Amino acid sequence: SPKPLSYSDYFMAVALLSAKRSKDPNTQVGACIVNQENKIVGTGYNRMPNGCDGELPWAHTGPKLERKYIYVCHAELNAIINKSKADMNGCTIYVTLFPCNECAKLIIQAGLSEVVYLSDKYHDEDETIASRRMLDLAEIPYSKNRLLVFISSVESSSF
Numbered sequence: 394s395p396k397p398l399s400y401s402d403y404f405m406a407v408a409l410l411s412a413k414r415s416k417d418p419n420t421q422v423g424a425c426i427v428n429q430e431n432k433i434v435g436t437g438y439n440r441m442p443n444g445c446d447g448e449l450p451w452a453h454t455g456p457k458l459e460r461k462y463i464y465v466c467h468a469e470l471n472a473i474i475n476k477s478k479a480d481m482n483g484c485t486i487y488v489t490l491f492p493c494n495e496c497a498k499l500i501i502q503a504g505l506s507e508v509v510y511l512s513d514k515y516h517d518e519d520e521t522i523a524s525r526r527m528l529d530l531a532e533i534p535y536s537k538n539r540l541l542v543f544i545s546s547v548e549s550s551s552f
């Protein structure tokens with residue numbers, strides 16, 4: 394008999410699949426927002442702003458204006474903006490990489506209630522420390538998903 398995926402693994406798998414849409418050659422990030430009825434209300438991945446795709450650099454080294462960082466829209470931002478429901482209150486965001494400080498602000502201000510992440514590869518960066526500080530103060534719990542079922546079929550780039 395089939396062994397159904399848990400909700401947590403299912404939504405993280407959707408986030409992982411969303412990440413596969415990203416053109417970032419170094420880190421593909423995906424996000425999936427789920428409401429209290431376990432319905433998906435938004436997905437996103439890191440990408441350049443609308444109309445700018447193909448015109449902006451994806452490099453992560455070099456001069457600041459020729460690096461991706463000041464241009465790229467993070468997966469969490471896109472998932473929140475792409476939401477198919479007005480109210481994010483009570484929703485959980487599944488994200489393949491622990492949110493940065495800017496995304497933590499978005500998550501808090503959008504009224505999200507919980508964060509589930511997969512990779513924590515920037516755990517010791519200031520942005521991540523600041524992110525945890527704000528999420529803790531806002532009492533938004535975060536936990537690591539241990540998606541084992543599909544992990545072997547996913548490229549290691551996001552981890």
Ligand SMILES: O=c1[nH]c(=O)n([C@H]2C[C@H](O)[C@@H](COP(=O)(O)O)O2)cc1CO
Nearest residue numbers: 417419420422439453467468491492493
């Ligand atoms: O929370 C996040 N969400 C998100 O979409 N990203 C994106 C921005 C960049 O395109 C990429 C990080 O690039 P890199 O690992 O090469 O520094 O991941 C990065 C973070 C946190 O670092």
Ligand SMILES: [Zn+2]
Nearest residue numbers: 467492493496
């Ligand atoms: Zn971010």
